[in-house]
Amino acid sequence: MSTIAARPESALMPKRHYANVKHSVASWLLTTDHKRIAILYLISITVFFAVGGFFASMIRLELLTPKGDLFDGDTYNKMFTLHGIIMIFFFLIPSIPAVLGNFLIPLMVGAKDLAFPKINLLSWYLYIIGGLLAVWALVKGGVDTGWTFYTPYSSTYAKTEVFLAVSAAFIAGFSSILTGLNFIVTIHKMRAPGLTWFRLPLFVWAHYATSLIQILGTPVVAITLVLVGVERIWGKGIFDPSLGGDPVLFQHLFWFYSHPAVYIMILPGMGVISEVITCFSRKRIFGYEFIAFSSLAIAIVGFLVWGHHMFVSTQSTYAGMVFSFLTFLVAVPSAIKVFNWTATLYKGEITFEAPMLYAFGFIGLFTIGGLTGLFLGAMATDIHFHDTYFVVAHFHYVMVGGMVMGFMCGLHFWWPKMTGRMYPATIASIAAIIVFIGFNLTFFPQFILGYLGMPRRYHEYAAEFQVLNVMSTAGASILGVGYAIPGFYFMWSLFFGPAAGPNPWGAKGLEWQTQSPPTTFNFDEGQPIVVEEAYAYSIGGSESVS
């Protein structure tokens, strides 16, 4: 019978751990320790999240009134473009994989580091170079193509820093590819003795599926962005019909990566939820194999649905039909996950710590995000909703309601492991609730706006859309507060938080069997040997399963 381990007050911070072995700046910037690299990523993505969030708040501020009275059209267009590019390429894609995945995968498989520690550091540098290029594009005057870089606008007509922005995304893409490669090799080759595939935490399965998409999909968008650059700089006709190109070809190439990229931005979040739900239900997960395989199913079928972004693009009706069918099918594995998480609660012993609140929030918001995806996958309704605020609401429910909630969930769950210290539980729970309320108030009205017909990327809009836009902006200000609060208590926790001890949540999994924060090589007593399945909590009959 395992109960919650010793309360944090009785624990002491370990004398030596990965973060205090050396203190120089160089020891951080040249580190090959996956945990230190994870911290570098955490700091950098937080900075980008703040920049992207700044643009989001400017967008919401402009949309308070129907007239474009705060910014001119060009400035507004740059703001939503930079919001998208920064949030997607420099926050969401690296968020859970590069921070939590980097920190935890070696710990979870019982290894002392990732398979290629130097390549791991290289990924961070590529990410930073890409990020600096994006900042340079921003400082030089911005870019106004939308994060989707549709041609021929981006390749011929836009007068902004398209080439720099495209290069930024191109370079960041390699960072993503290398991280995926590192994870796949690590998961294949470095598992502790006894840690069979079906004993792996589902967090690891989710990252395995994500990594497959990263290494197979990202090269395609990289090539596509090069082609945009070639057309833009040398005027070679690829996408612009006046040069002999085909503008729809760009959309095919772009979405071939960018739709699977949506799964890069949600699968890791799903992995986090599987860990947290089991821990705070004290119970084995329901349907382990179904959740594991649904991640792979999503990764594979997810490559075959890109055309659902193009139902109104003059793509063949019959092609559209196939894409629509596969889109409906890819919804099923996501539904399976939601049902299994819910069923895990049955006969559990449930507690409501901040990570668990975020997990509940994730399930609710992701369910809405997933279901509204069907409205866009159905051809009849998509012709109305395409490129309206309904789409904006839908993908924010998936990416913010799903992935950002998942990231916050995971950060709150593993913060004690990463820093060795606890944060104030009550304030954290309040912040989680504020985020949930603010999020819904921001994005739910946008579903209705989309149904009414308000197109996305509009800097001015018809007067009858104002009330819903005001609600959305009000919600955004609450959401902003909800995101700011953790910034403060996490900083506080770093210096004053009570020591967490190795396993403050009484969780299963190898990462909890070593000290918090871990030492540089994770398991000083030698590689652990795994004798039981994942989530062998006391409830759920784990003892009776081989």
Add this chain to the structure above:
Amino acid sequence: MPNVQIAPEQASTIAPQIDLVLYVLTGLSVFFFFAVCAVLVFLAIRYRKGTKVNRTIVDPHAGTALELTWTIIPTIMAIAMFFWATVVFFQYSRIPDDAMEVLVTGKQWMWKIQHPNGKREINELHVPVGVPVKLTMTSEDVIHSFFVPAFRVKRDVLPGRYSNLWFEPTKTGTYHLFCAEYCGTDHSRMVGQVVVMEPEDYQRWLAGEFTAVPAASAGEQLFTKLGCVTCHEGNSPRGPALKDVFGKEVQLQTGEIVLADEDYIRESILNPQAKLVAGYPPLMPTFQNQIKEQDIFTLINYIKSMKDDQESGSQS
């Protein structure tokens, strides 16, 4: 004033059908969402730590039947919804033969409209109620998208090719016309209105303040002015006669057979050597960058109007 509208008007024949799909999808989604939430909340409360409930799990493998149930039922429902939505979409994509044709050119940042009689307007589209209207659309620069929320129709407007969209308005009134595909600085100002009128009002509007030069005779003037007439009339060996060619199959030099539709004629004006008709020399110069999209429309309309019956079938 702050009365919040939650549904757009239904002003076309397709709108109620699309809305019906939408209502059913919404109903199913609301049901699934609340079912998940209800079970989640119930379990979270019942099994919260400290409650005295039975937590013994008899058979940890009992889940397979449940897993299959919640895999198969949603799959069947998903396939059914897919099927229905696709059928509605296919109905929408079949353009009625008797539709009145209006030409639409998108450019940064305006909509240029041309009616069958040659009347032109900008950012406004006047149409009669109860008549199917087919739009043939192209863009002079980047991709735009023609969107009328009240009709539930949207279609991208692409440079370099034609796309079509049709609707049949069911209610008179004025409706929003939006550009839905981001197109640069004044994307949000690339808006206008669709004015749906009684047919007799439409006829009056069409004739009013306007000396009608039927598009076809404007086309005849262009046909002469651009010199097309020198090679494309009678039985010139230099170029194929264009009478009665529209909508027919044409054999190319490569042996390939193509349909002489709008896109083919447009391509043959802008890039004449791309698909040469069998038996004719590659003499024609390109008109790329020398002719506006609207003039190409006008020429195509003229070519469409060149039917055999005009000269009582003197040629075979």
